[in-house]
Amino acid sequence: MILALEMFRSVPRMVAAKAVGGRIPGILSGPAAPLRLVSREQPAASRPGWARVRVRLSGICGSDLGALSGRTSLYFSGLVSMPFVPGHEVVGDLMDDCDDLPSGTRVVLDSVLTCAARGVEPCASCSAGATNRCDRITVGHLAPGLQTGFCADTGGGWSQVFIAHRSQLHAVPDDLTDEQAVLVEPLACAVHTALRARVNRGDHVLVSGAGSVGLLTTLALRELTPAGDITVVAKHAHQRDLARDFGATDVVVPDEALRGVRRSTRAFHVRGQLGRSYLLGGVDIAIDAVGSRKSVEQALHATKAGGRVVLSGMPAVADLSAAWFRELEVIGSYASASREPAADGRGSFDLAMELAAGGGVADVASGVVSYPLHRWREALDHAHSAGRLGAVKVTFDPRSSR
C-alpha cells in the first residue's frame, strides 16, 4: 500500500472553488479542494516498457492548482480520468528495470502519455517527434489522460509510487540535485516555448509573468534563441532579481508593463473606454506565462502588429480583439516535444537537462520548498502564494513524514 493524494470529482467543491476561491483563497486548499490523502494499492507495471517509480520530489504546477480550484476549462474534462493522482513534475528512482534503464536509476518524467505509452500505432504527431501533440491520448490500454498526473491508471507524482513508460523517462546525471531535477520538466516546457516563439535575431520579447514558467522561459529564451531585449513582467522583488539573473534586460511590475514596453519600443499608447489600454506598436513577440485573462490580454496588447503571441500558461477566456485587429499570430505552447525542429531535432528534455546544470537553475533550485504528503493543505497554500512568499517551486516529498 502507498500513500497518495487523489483528486476526485466533486461538483459542489468545484462550484464553491470557482465561486469564492478568488476572494477566499484559503478555501482552495481547505473545504473546496477536491483532493484527499488516501492509502491505495501500488500501481502495477505489468506491461512491457513500464516500470514503477519511487518519487523523490514532485512539483506543484500552475495547471494542478488550476484543476483543483476549478479554473481549468471544461475543454479538458474529456481528457482526464477520475479519480487520479496529480503530479507530473517528478524526479524519482526506478523500482524495476525498464528496457535499457536499470532499477535504481534516478529519472525525471516527460509526463505526456503518447502513442508509445498507450500501446497504439504512432499517430502523425508522435511519428514526427511532436509527442506533446499526440492524438491518441484517450485510447489504448490506458484510461484517458493527457499526461501522467491526469490519468487514473498511472498514478502520479503526488504519491509514493507511480508507473511510467520508458518513452517518458530520462535518466538524471549525477551532478544534478533532486531540486534541480524536479525543475527539468518545467524547464523542458520553457525550452519548447522559447523554440515555439521562433525568435529572430534581435527580436524584442515580452514575458508576461515571472513564476517558474516565466522565469525558466526567460532563461531558455536567453540561452537558446537570438532574442534582443527581453522584458519580463514580475510582481515580486525576488522574481525581478531572478528575471535579471536569467537574462531579462528589463523588468517591470504588472501595472507598469504596458508603459515600460511602450517606452522601450517607442510605441503609441491608446486608452479605450473603461480603462482599456493598449499599444499600437510594441514587442515582436509576447509570451504569456501566467494564463490569466489579464496576462493574456497584456501580451496581446503589448505586441506590435503582425507580431506573435505565445500562450504558455493554460489560458483563460480573454478579449481577442487585438489578435484580429493587429493580425497577431497567436500560438500555443503545450508541454514539450521529443524532437524540436528548431533545435536540430534535439528533444526539449535533453536541452532542459543541460540548462538545469547551469548556475542559474542551481540557485533557483536551492529555494525549492518541499512538504510531506500529509501536509498537502499547507503545500497548496504555499504554492498559491509562492510568488509573494519568495518560492519559485513548491514540491511534495513523499519520503518525508514531517
Place this chain on the structure above:
Amino acid sequence: MSRPGFVLEVDDRTPPLVVHEGEGFRLEEFPLGTQVVYPPESLPAMSDVDEAIQHALLHPEGSDPLPSLLRSGMRLTIAFDDISIPLPPMRKPDIRQRIIEAVLTMAADAGVDDVELISANALHRRLTNAELKDIVGERVFRSFHPQGLLYNHDAEDRGNLLHVGMTDQDEDVEINRRAAESDLLIYVNVNLVAMDGGHKSVPIGLASYKSLRHHHNSKTMVRSHSFMDMEKSHLHHSAWRMGRMLADHLKIFTIETTLNNDVFPKPYDFLLKREWEWGVKDQASMLAVRRGLALAPDKLRHKMFHDLRAPYGVTGVHAGETEAVHAKTLANVHRQQMVEVQGQSDVLVLGVPYLGPYNVNSVMNPILATCMGLGYYFNSYRGQPVVRRGGAVILYHPVKPDFNQLHHPSYVDFYEEVLAESTDPAVIEAKHEEAYATDPWYVHLYRTSHAYHGVHPFYMWYWAAHAMDHVEEVVWVGGDRRAVGRMGFRAASTLADALEMVSGTVGSSPSITYLRNPPHLIADVH
C-alpha cells in the same frame, strides 16, 4: 516707501516663521542663530502702465521708435512668454495683453496686415485656448486665434523651423521659421526673476530641441553659478551667443517688463509680511487659512492655491535692442529682489511652494519639486551659493508621487524608469535623454495634446545638477519617503530630525540660512 530686504538672526523673541510646503505652509521654530533672508518689500507700482508702455515703445533703448520700424506689407511676428511666468499668474489684464494691444495699435496705424502671434513655449506644453486668452486678452484672442494667427510654437514642426546657423562654439541656432523670416520680431516678456529675459527669450522660447540641447544639458547646468547671474551662467553665455547671432540675421525688438513682489492676494497677503509684524487681522487670516487648509480635501486645497491670481504691480517697461533693454530690466529685478547676505552657511533651508513654472494648472510632481527647490531656489544667489560646498540643503515639500498624465506623461516614465536606474544627471543624460527626446509618442503628445516634451523631465533634473554637485546632503521635511528615496534623497518628519540626519556632515551646531521665499529674492552672498 518699501523697505529693503534684510537678514534676521533668530533669537528668543522670534516667532515661528512661515515655511511654504506645497499646497500649504507651516510655522516653523528655527534654532537660535539661524539667518533668515527676507526679500525687499514690494516696490511701488507704476501709476500709469499704459503710459509707460507708450513711452517705452516711442523712446526705446538702442533702437528707433517702434512706429518707425513698422510699414505696410511687412511680416510682423509678436512672440510672448508663455504661462510659465509670472508665478502665480497675474490678475487680468496681463501685462503682455496691454503691450500686445499697444503694439497692434501701432501696427494697424502703419498698415501692417501680416501679423502673427506666437506663444514662445519652447518644449513646454501647448497652452489651451483659455490660457492663451488669459495672456493676450479677449480682443486679441478673438481677432487672431480663429484665423490661426495666434498659436503655440511647435518645436517639432520641422517645416516651420529654420536652422539659422551655428555660433562660434558650434551651437545650432534653430528657431521658429515664421519668426526667423519676419521683417520684425517683437518679443514681449515678463521678467519675473533675473534668469529670465535678454537673449534667453528668442533663442530659447522659439527654439527646437536641436538648439536647446547645447545649453540645456548637465554639463552647462552644473557650471552655471548661478542661473540668476548671467555673468556666471554658462546657460546664459550660450543663449547670448545664439541671441547675438540671431540679432545679425533678424530685426528683434524686445519689450521687457518687471513686476513687484505682490504675489499673494487677500486674504493670503499676510504671507508677504514679516511674522512679528502681523496684526490681529493678519493673525486671524493666518489661522483661518490654516484651519481651512487642514480641513479641505485635497482637491479643494489644490483649487484654493491654483486659483490664486497675483495682484502684481508693474515696476518697469523697457523696449528696444535686447541687451540694452535687459540691462535696465535686470536693474529693476535686482532692486526688487536682491538682499545682501554675509558669508555662506552649513545648511540652507528652503520651503518649496505649490507652484513652479511647469505646473501651472497642474500638479507639482517630485521632479518638479526638486527642480523648484534645488534648481530655482538654490540658484537664487549671486556671488557664491548660500550654502558652503559640502553642506546640506533642507527642503520642505510633501513630494507626493502624483503626476498629471495630461501634462507630464514622460515624467512618469522618467520617475519610474530613469531615476530607478540612476539619479546622476550626466549618467541619465548619456543613457536616456535622446530616447526620450525622440520618442514619437511623446512628440505626438507634445504636438497635439498639452504635454511637456519628452525630454523636459531631463531638463528639470539638470536644473538641480549644480545643487546636487555642490552639497553633500539633501533632506526633505515632510516628504514622501519612497518618492524622496527614488530621487536619491532622504526624508525627515521635522526640522530637528533633518538637522540630526545631516549632523554627520555639518556637525551638531551648524550655521543655518533660511531663504524666506516666495516672494522671490536673490541672495547676494559676500
